[in-house]
Amino acid sequence: MHISQEQQQDVIVVAPRGRIDSTTSAALESHLSQVAKAGVPRLVVDFSEVDYISSAGLRVMLTLAKRVRDARGALALCSLGDSVRQVFELAGFLPLFSIEGTRDAAVRMVAAR
Amino acid sequence: MSERVRVEPPQGPPFDCELQAPEVIIGRATTAGVVVPDSSMSRHHARLFQRDGRWWAEDLGTTNGTTLNDRPLVEATALDHGDRLRLGATVIRFDPDAGGATTDPGTLNRQAARLRTLNEIHRALATPISLSELLDLILERCFEVLRPEEGVILLKDTSGQFLPAATRRLPGKTGEVVVSRSLVEEVAGKGKPALVLDAALDDRFASSKSLIMSGVRSVVAAPLSDADGSIGMIALSSSVNVKQFADQDLEMLVSLASAAALRVRNVALAEEAAARKVLDRELSLAHDIQMAMLPRQQLERPEIDLAARLTPARSVGGDLYDFAVDGDRLWFIIADVSGKGVAAALYMAVAKTLFRASVRPDLGPADVLSRMNRELCRDNDQIVFVTAAVGHLSLTTGEVALGDAGHNPVLIVGPDGRSRTPKVPKCMALGVVADTPYTDGHFMLAAGEALVLYTDGATDARDRGGDMFDLDRLTNVIERCGGKSAEEIVAGISDAVGTFAAGAPPEDDLTLLVIRFLGRR
Numbered sequence: 001m002h003i004s005q006e007q008q009q010d011v012i013v014v015a016p017r018g019r020i021d022s023t024t025s026a027a028l029e030s031h032l033s034q035v036a037k038a039g040v041p042r043l044v045v046d047f048s049e050v051d052y053i054s055s056a057g058l059r060v061m062l063t064l065a066k067r068v069r070d071a072r073g074a075l076a077l078c079s080l081g082d083s084v085r086q087v088f089e090l091a092g093f094l095p096l097f098s099i100e101g102t103r104d105a106a107v108r109m110v111a112a113r
Numbered sequence: 114m115s116e117r118v119r120v121e122p123p124q125g126p127p128f129d130c131e132l133q134a135p136e137v138i139i140g141r142a143t144t145a146g147v148v149v150p151d152s153s154m155s156r157h158h159a160r161l162f163q164r165d166g167r168w169w170a171e172d173l174g175t176t177n178g179t180t181l182n183d184r185p186l187v188e189a190t191a192l193d194h195g196d197r198l199r200l201g202a203t204v205i206r207f208d209p210d211a212g213g214a215t216t217d218p219g220t221l222n223r224q225a226a227r228l229r230t231l232n233e234i235h236r237a238l239a240t241p242i243s244l245s246e247l248l249d250l251i252l253e254r255c256f257e258v259l260r261p262e263e264g265v266i267l268l269k270d271t272s273g274q275f276l277p278a279a280t281r282r283l284p285g286k287t288g289e290v291v292v293s294r295s296l297v298e299e300v301a302g303k304g305k306p307a308l309v310l311d312a313a314l315d316d317r318f319a320s321s322k323s324l325i326m327s328g329v330r331s332v333v334a335a336p337l338s339d340a341d342g343s344i345g346m347i348a349l350s351s352s353v354n355v356k357q358f359a360d361q362d363l364e365m366l367v368s369l370a371s372a373a374a375l376r377v378r379n380v381a382l383a384e385e386a387a388a389r390k391v392l393d394r395e396l397s398l399a400h401d402i403q404m405a406m407l408p409r410q411q412l413e414r415p416e417i418d419l420a421a422r423l424t425p426a427r428s429v430g431g432d433l434y435d436f437a438v439d440g441d442r443l444w445f446i447i448a449d450v451s452g453k454g455v456a457a458a459l460y461m462a463v464a465k466t467l468f469r470a471s472v473r474p475d476l477g478p479a480d481v482l483s484r485m486n487r488e489l490c491r492d493n494d495q496i497v498f499v500t501a502a503v504g505h506l507s508l509t510t511g512e513v514a515l516g517d518a519g520h521n522p523v524l525i526v527g528p529d530g531r532s533r534t535p536k537v538p539k540c541m542a543l544g545v546v547a548d549t550p551y552t553d554g555h556f557m558l559a560a561g562e563a564l565v566l567y568t569d570g571a572t573d574a575r576d577r578g579g580d581m582f583d584l585d586r587l588t589n590v591i592e593r594c595g596g597k598s599a600e601e602i603v604a605g606i607s608d609a610v611g612t613f614a615a616g617a618p619p620e621d622d623l624t625l626l627v628i629r630f631l632g633r634r
Contacts, residue, residue, distance in 0.1 A: 027272040030270075054621070055498075058451065058498070059452065063496050066496065090500075090520070092540050
């Protein structure tokens with residue numbers, strides 16, 4: 001899976017591309033766990049290039065949220081397409097994440113915390 | 114009749130080989146008679162053999178082929194002195210010195226010593242060992258031959274990153290062996306060997322502050338690559354005041370690395386196959402647990418027509434359904450455990466046991482879900498979550514109470530083929546937040562209406578083009594099944610999903626549970 005990454009202010013923005021399913025989620029998980037290793041992780045996951053997320057992908061996001069929470073860091077998701085948003089919604093996970101419409105808004109929100 | 118060939122591999126200086134057997138295989142496999150570290154060569158590329166007092170050459174049906182004096186070698190051909198064979202990127206000269214030209218003895222000695230070392234390494238690497246032992250052995254040989262202060266082997270992991278897999282340093286040296294990103298890019302990424310005499314002065318790496326270690330060091334690095342591309346690299350380093358590597362060190366390391374690469378790939382593949390076997394066993398165990406959990410008995414009640422089917426996918430094992438009659442109520446559950454293998458199957462077993470234990474007249478579906486959730490949240494380090502729909506149906510009135518813990522919406526289809534989605538409050542999947550609330554939704558089933566429950570194996574099934582089956586297609590199929598029996602509805606959905614996927618292997622379990630209320634009898 002192609003994963004791009006950049007830093008905006010002190011926030012790391014990770015943008016996976018394509019499908020996050022049982023085949024690709026392991027690569028994303030290992031990438032995110034590397035990124036979340038930072039002392040106090042401040043992260044944004046940008047979903048603008050993600051077409052689909054399966055329950056395996058949701059698990060990766062839950063694991064990341066837990067890691068960030070345990071380290072007292074901050075995490076926001078942004079730019080969820082309708083179908084990706086629906087998967088979070090179906091599982092009842094929308095209340096667990098800070099979700100912003102744009103990358104800039106998500107970076108601002110994480111930087112402010 | 115013994116003859117000599119000169120082998121000129123694409124990297125490193127040429128070497129000579131005596132043809133002592135009546136038949137000699139040339140290739141990159143360690144089992145070949147003449148082993149050449151050339152990734153474009155086949156494992157057993159060509160055969161040289163004696164017939165009628167002459168030497169002949171024959172290509173062994175290789176992908177890249179063999180040429181003789183620049184013409185394709187299509188059949189076994191007798192060789193003349195001075196003939197030139199090309200195998201992959203390697204040139205082989207047949208009896209090159211017959212014309213009288215000689216090589217200077219210094220070069221010959223160096224080449225002979227090198228050939229000896231390489232052959233020793235080949236032999237050492239041919240013994241069956243684990244990947245980590247092999248990497249240690251490769252570094253050990255590098256230290257014997259090239260005498261660096263420290264060395265590291267990086268291998269490509271599944272996500273394509275080059276990570277340290279083995280390190281070695283002289284006794285008394287401490288600290289992490291660090292390889293700069295630019296060096297990894299140059300050597301492992303582009304497949305180019307590098308000799309950096311002075312880390313601080315070399316143009317290519319001038320911008321990077323930390324080369325293999327802090328301070329001014331001499332570094333020699335070679336890619337580990339085979340026919341399928343780069344799998345990693347070896348880097349050796351020393352302080353410049355202890356040792357400065359030279360061109361012949363680089364050549365040596367390159368030869369050694371190409372011999373090592375083939376072996377690393379083979380051992381890694383063998384270990385992968387062994388790991389797959391363990392995984393296969395685990396998956397079949399998970400499958401057995403899953404199947405043992407499903408209800409074995411048919412439900413014989415005149416008020417109800419019920420059918421269910423679970424089609425397991427190979428890699429993901431975690432769907433579940435169950436039902437039980439308690440007094441006037443039919444209780445039912447459909448659930449999907451995230452994750453795979455035995456862990457998922459065990460969560461499924463827990464979910465089913467909890468469901469069974471919670472089916473009591475004084476509890477509603479939301480109570481059952483709360484109890485299951487608290488239990489599943491306990492010690493859930495793996496963050497395995499379970500989406501579930503739990504409900505009960507009154508066998509006298511057709512009233513349904515349903516709790517939705519992050520599951521797909523249920524559908525209802527009437528005998529006229531009209532479908533609807535009952536309103537049920539959306540609550541969180543089980544196993545994530547211990548104190549999250551669950552709430553029931555209530556609705557009625559009229560006589561002849563069927564409640565259709567499914568897992569995302571139905572909606573997320575993909576065709577060859579990558580399109581998903583989706584809720585719309587599922588609704589269409591169900592509407593065509595209006596008035597049919599529960600079994601026919603299950604078969605109708607199952608067939609439609611199967612036809613849609615057109616033989617593509619299912620990525621997720623597909624579970625269907627259809628409950629048709631026939632009314633009071």
